[in-house]
Amino acid sequence: GQQVMQIPQYQHVQEGEDFTTYCNSSTTLSNIQWYKQRPGGHPVFLIQLVKSGEVKKQKRLTFQFGEAKKNSSLHITATQTTDVGTYFCAGRIGSARQLTFGSGTQLTVLP
């Protein structure tokens, strides 16, 4: 069953507002990746976090990996209409070789 949970499932924001999606695992993740899927498209890699407590930034996007390596977040500052899409976290649980994806957060940005 699903071992990587993601909230919220949907988020509607006005352009310019901030947005955050949260990813939680019941077990320790060896690493976590974030992907963005535009409507009608396929998932595209954004970033990978490996270290406990790691924080990485990409322009308006800030990614965090929790100290216990069981949770992660993606924060977008001042959203733009180009940020529309579904954001997925994906983690390797323990020594597993395959990636388990979260259920995704679908972001809608209203102009």
Place this chain on the structure above:
Amino acid sequence: GAGVSQSPSNKVTEKGKDVELRCDPISGHTALYWYRQSLGQGLEFLIYFQGNSAPDKSGLPSDRFSAERTGGSVSTLTIQRTQQEDSAVYLCASSSGLAGGAGELFFGEGSRLTVL
């Protein structure tokens, strides 16, 4: 091409028929994954190939599903006796397989399967 290629892009079939979906990964990528995505849902892991190792088949939902990877490159996902609940987009992804498989996944455009 430079990316992951999947075919067919769309497949409509009748319940009970067999279907084959093909994935051509990025050249040199040793890791290959199949995921399934139902409408508006997340990605469900199906199977993972890494080099010459035995594949991880833990995500295959039933024995109607099988996959092979010939010569460490092209992969085929076969669904026998299709059911309506098999309708979904089947996504293939590859990665370099380096660093213990911790690299990013490159996804294909997917094969949309509709079972009538």
